[in-house]
Amino acid sequence: MYLKQQRILLERLRSILKTKYDIELANLAIEQPPEIRFGDYALPVAFELAKRLRKAPRKIAEELVAELATLEGFKSFEVAGAGYINAHLDRSAAVVVFAEEGTVVLTSGLHVLVEHTSINPNKAAHVGHLRNAILGDTFVRLLRAAGQKVDVQNYIDNTGVQVADVVVGLEHLEQLSYSEVKGLLAVLNERGERVDYYCWDLYARVSAWYDQGSPEEKQTKKQIRLATLHQLEEGSNETSEIAKILSTAVLRRHLETMLRLDIEYDFLPRESEILRLKFWELAFEQLKTRGVLYHETEGKNKGCWVMKRAGGSRTGGERRARAEENRQELPEHDDAETGPDEDAKVIVRSNGTVTYVGKDIAYHLWKFGLLGRDFGYRPFFKYPDRECWISDETGEKEHPLFGGAQAIYNVIDSRQSDPQSNVIEALRGLGYTAEADRYTHFSYEMVALTPRCAVELGYEVAEADLRRAFIEVSGRKGFGVKADDLLDKLIEAAQKEVDSRQPERGEDERNQIAKEIAIGAVRYFMLKYTRNSVIAFDFKDALSFEGETGPYVQYAVVRARNIFRKAGTTAEEVLADFSASGADAYLAAEDAEDIWSLWLRASKRTLLVEQCITTAEPAYLAKHAFQLAQDFNNFYHRHHILTEEDAAKKKLLLATAAVAQRELIQALAWLGITAPEAM
């Protein structure tokens, strides 16, 4: 509603500017006045025009207000301050419209692909992975809310050095054969022990083992590591078979962990298939024929196929521009005889093997349907209402279509921004500029631990680290908070609260409520920070259920539900037969601005979805949900609905609570959070 009226207002203003002054502005600023009594929209356009028209801003604003006169949905316009134009919505009309609005289903028709989670299948998921998955999943929900067709992918690097390291641990530290590893997995499964936890410790042990011993011994270990990696890449040997069953077992654990948070995937592309199906060969051909890669014949990269880096500082154009800026003469012999570009990115090594970026380019060509080859597919994991597929060399004949997306989002932490931009530049170099423009590195900062949290967990913390704001987690060192441990702790804490507050409810119901609260807490916690803020993780903050938290928002819904339960009706019923007749007086009353401001905020739903998508920032929605809950709690205290004697006012109050409930539940759903019946 809010967004719709905003567009109507801006459109009208645009046409007035065109006819009256013959002015067209690219983007008209619009905002909300600092206080609700000033109005619902503020236009500072007069300030911008003052110079062009050689008139005082106030004068221009007055002229514009006169031109605006009346506009559908608006009650009045006025000049305020030094030249703002404030617009007031027709409150009673707006309230009726918005009560009927319900959940608007948009259809954009855009086919997008979101890749998130992408944990190396060699250890348990930790809090950093949780941030990734929660951000990605929430963004997927937002895109779907906007009517986009979204495929969710979780990339599995099952042939990389991290998996190799754990395999080294199994084969060389534990001295296990393929069948013994198989037995180990069965035993762990029987005992109800988590294989990803087992790997967490083993991975840390192997990493420490590499660093032990004499230089000769270390060299030998390094050789073992490399040989293992090569066997994984090659496939069809005992070592690669161990890697296969192990990484698959760990992957299943990851999917189970994420399912606890209501996070699902459509497709799991694996690096093993990218290798076996020779995606790279096809990409290499394209890159060579279009001159994106060139064969270096001199310098340190001699014998490699390399690509110029994005925005490389060595290009002649930039140098010239800079020289001009400084009013300096160009050096005599500039570009003419420059040697090899040592800053170029190596894509194919001199021994003929391809680097990670090379494989990534091939994979992204597939994502956009530009490779000319597809994966094989087979079903892998069953969700209650859908199936998750995995890549396979041959696969099944019948399968859904993946890839060939119009736009992609890669949820990958900010440390990977260099390699990500390499891939984008390669696409651009190949002439796929439209695709490059629709390639979004959905980057976010890491989750680190506060020194206090690290000490609490029993890790040894160096003196210097104690003074830092945060310490980076490290899978290699086994340093971090596991995702499942955090969830278990959250459920335990929520359970305690629920048990004491809801003793009369059954155990199953209490368990269910505790889980919902735990999920609400952790998802909100990961979403309340904007993407490029490092989260310094601390149990005290993460386990909080008060203040700006998920449970706070959930609690607001529970309160609203109780009102309707006691009133013997539902929010839907109240809204279905709501008319604003007789409500005008209450909506306009100075001492009841809280009612209108609640409606106004609630009506911003579509504005928020749009904003979150264009900025790729789900935190705005989390903030919105919290503020709406805050508005509702405030309203709840000021107006006692069920004892209200004035029938017309009671109707309005009920409708207000109903709208708040509807919008809170919707916002929470997009955040991946459910609202319990009681808590």
Added chain:
RNA sequence: GCGCCUGUAGCUCAGUUGGAUAGAGCGUCUGGCUACGAACCAGAAGGCCGGGGGUUCGAAUCCCUCCGGGCGCACCA
């Protein structure tokens, strides 16, 4: 050395494309449960928005510079 991010209340963070008196949570202090549930609400204290300069009618926001913090910059993956 180069690139990207970042510095806002005691702490953790918001702050739309530059706009009206810079906001929230936590913590501290004070008050509010015989009310639709207090996982709540109200109030108070707490700010040279890292420093300096510039652009602008207007700067936390844009530009320059200095200082502090973080992360990347391999023929590893």
